[in-house]
Every structure is written in structure tokens, then in C-alpha cells.
Amino acid sequence: MVAAESLSQQTVDIAQRRYRAGDIAVLDVNVASTALSRVRAERQRAEADRRGVLGELRVLLDVPDSEITTVAGEFSAGPAPDLPALLQSASRRPDLRALVAERDNAVAEVSIGQSFRRPDWGWTARYAREDQDRILMGGLSLTVPLFNKGQEQIALGRAHQTRATLELDTARRAVEREVRSAYEVLQIREAAVAELQDNALIGADANDTLARRSYEVGELSLADWLLIRRELLDARVALLDARTDAALARVRLESAAGVLQ
Numbered sequence: 001m002v003a004a005e006s007l008s009q010q011t012v013d014i015a016q017r018r019y020r021a022g023d024i025a026v027l028d029v030n031v032a033s034t035a036l037s038r039v040r041a042e043r044q045r046a047e048a049d050r051r052g053v054l055g056e057l058r059v060l061l062d063v064p065d066s067e068i069t070t071v072a073g074e075f076s077a078g079p080a081p082d083l084p085a086l087l088q089s090a091s092r093r094p095d096l097r098a099l100v101a102e103r104d105n106a107v108a109e110v111s112i113g114q115s116f117r118r119p120d121w122g123w124t125a126r127y128a129r130e131d132q133d134r135i136l137m138g139g140l141s142l143t144v145p146l147f148n149k150g151q152e153q154i155a156l157g158r159a160h161q162t163r164a165t166l167e168l169d170t171a172r173r174a175v176e177r178e179v180r181s182a183y184e185v186l187q188i189r190e191a192a193v194a195e196l197q198d199n200a201l202i203g204a205d206a207n208d209t210l211a212r213r214s215y216e217v218g219e220l221s222l223a224d225w226l227l228i229r230r231e232l233l234d235a236r237v238a239l240l241d242a243r244t245d246a247a248l249a250r251v252r253l254e255s256a257a258g259v260l261q
Contacts, residue, residue, distance in 0.1 A: 004233050005043050007208070008036040011226070014216055028222040029237075034225055039233075083183050086257040091172070093258040099171055102123030103164035136259045175256070182253040189246035196239040206230050 015032040018024045058065060088098075211228045214220035254260045 001116060004236075005036070005039045007229065008032075008039040010212070011222075011229070012036050012053060014212070014224060018216070018218075023218060024222070031222055033228065035229075036190050079153070081148055083180070086179055086183065086253065086259070089259055090175050090257045093175060096168070096171055096175065099164065099168040103161060103168055106157055106161035110154055110161060112153060112157075120142065168182075178256045179253070182249065182256045184254050186246065186249040189242065189249040192242045193239070196235065196242055200235045201239060204235065209216050 012029070012032045015024065015029045019026060019029050208229060211220060211225050215222060215225040251260065
């Protein structure tokens with residue numbers, strides 16, 4: 001936006017210079033000034049948005065104002081993400097691991113209940129005296145469950161196991177769909193960035209320079225020049241928005257895959 005404001009100021013300067021030379025009417029100067037005011041207002045709005053985001057970031061990180069004054073960086077698409085690797089990573093997400101642990105606990109509950117069905121046996125040993133002799137006697141103890149055979153615990157454990165298994169399978173399918181959908185969205189977002197970079201903005205600066213020179217020598221009207229400049233500015237803003245959308249799409253994909261936690 002700063003660059004756009006600078007270019008708009010140049011437009012006003014050129015219009016005033018041509019007006020003083022008697023080449024154009026004051027209407028062109030007024031139109032150029034109005035365009036400059038619009039660009040300045042847009043820059044101020046963008047600055048307000050930036051300060052608001054920085055304020056939210058300071059609150060989330062609980063840091064003083066002096067520690068975060070700006071956030072800057074360059075968008076880079078980076079290498080194409082590996083979908084099979086992302087799906088493999090997603091299978092180890094904490095929420096899925098929690099469901100696996102719940103299912104395993106249910107399996108353990110069933111095993112404990114089944115253990116009550118089996119008799120409990122063990123070895124016994126004791127000493128006895130007979131006259132002056134000491135006698136060591138051993139034996140085998142066997143406890144047969146007659147009433148508590150673990151039926152209730154087995155039934156509850158199996159119900160718990162069925163529910164946990166169903167929830168785990170459902171969650172796994174949902175996670176896979178989430179990752180695949182986020183992957184497709186990222187591909188489309190990055191294709192939009194490539195389209196704008198390779199086609200919409202090709203030669204944009206050169207076209208703007210040519211248009212400015214044409215206006216200075218009277219070969220192009222101010223309205224046509226401002227229209228060309230507005231189209232170029234809109235294309236640049238569209239590219240920034242596309243880059244932002246692509247960066248957010250990559251973050252959502254990595255979050256869905258459990259790469260970001």
C-alpha cells in the first residue's frame with residue numbers, strides 16, 4: 001500500500017505539472033487527488049488491521065508491546081506436500097491415540113472378566129511334628145469359581161470395546177477425509193497463486209511505466225491511466241490475498257495431519 005500511495009502521489013505531481021503548463025484542465029488534477037485520497041484511506045485501513053492483529057498476537061502470547069512491533073515474511077509455496085506421509089502422520093494424532101487407548105482398555109476389561117472363569121490353583125507347603133520328627137507336607141490348592149464367573153464384567157467390557165472400536169473407526173475415516181480435503185484445497189490455492197504470478201502480473205511494472213510516460217506526453221488520458229493503475233493494484237492485492245489463503249491452507253493441512261500441534 002505504501003508503494004501504491006507513492007505512485008498515486010506521482011500521478012498528482014504529473015497532473016499538476018501538466019496543468020501549470022496548460023496541457024490539461026483542473027479536472028484531471030482533482031481526479032488524481034481523489035485517487036490519492038482513496039489510496040491513503042486504504043493504506044490507513046490496512047494499517048489499522050495490522051495493528052489489530054498485532055494486538056491480538058500480544059494478548060495470545062502475553063508479551064509487552066515492545067516485544068512484537070511487526071510481523072514480516074515472504075510467502076513460499078515450498079515443496080509439494082506428500083499426501084501418503086500426511087495420512088500416515090494423521091494416524092498418530094493425539095485424539096486417535098486416545099481412542100486406541102480406550103479400545104485397548106476395553107479389551108483388557110474383557111480379559112480380566114474371562115480370568116474369573118478359570119480356577120485359581122497354587123502350591124501349599126507346611127511343617128508338622130510327630131513325636132520327635134519334623135514332617136514337611138506339600139499340596140495343591142484349587143479354587144473353583146461357583147458364583148462370580150465374571151459375566152457382568154465381560155458383558156460391560158465387550159460393550160465398551162464395541163463402542164470404542166466404532167468410535168475409533170469413525171474418527172479414522174473422518175481424519176482421512178479431513179486431510180484429503182485440506183490437501184485438495186491447498187492445491188487449488190497454490191494454483192491460484194501461480195496463475196496470478198505467471199499471468200496477471202507479468203510485465204505489470206513495465207506497463208505502468210509506459211502508461212505514465214504516455215500520460216506525461218499527452219498520448220493517454222488521466223482516466224485511462226488511472227484505470228490501468230487500478231487494474232494493476234487490484235491484481236497485486238489479489239495476489240497478496242491468494243498468497244495468504246495458500247499459507248493458511250497449508251497450515252490447516254499440517255494441523256489436520258497432526259504435523260502442527
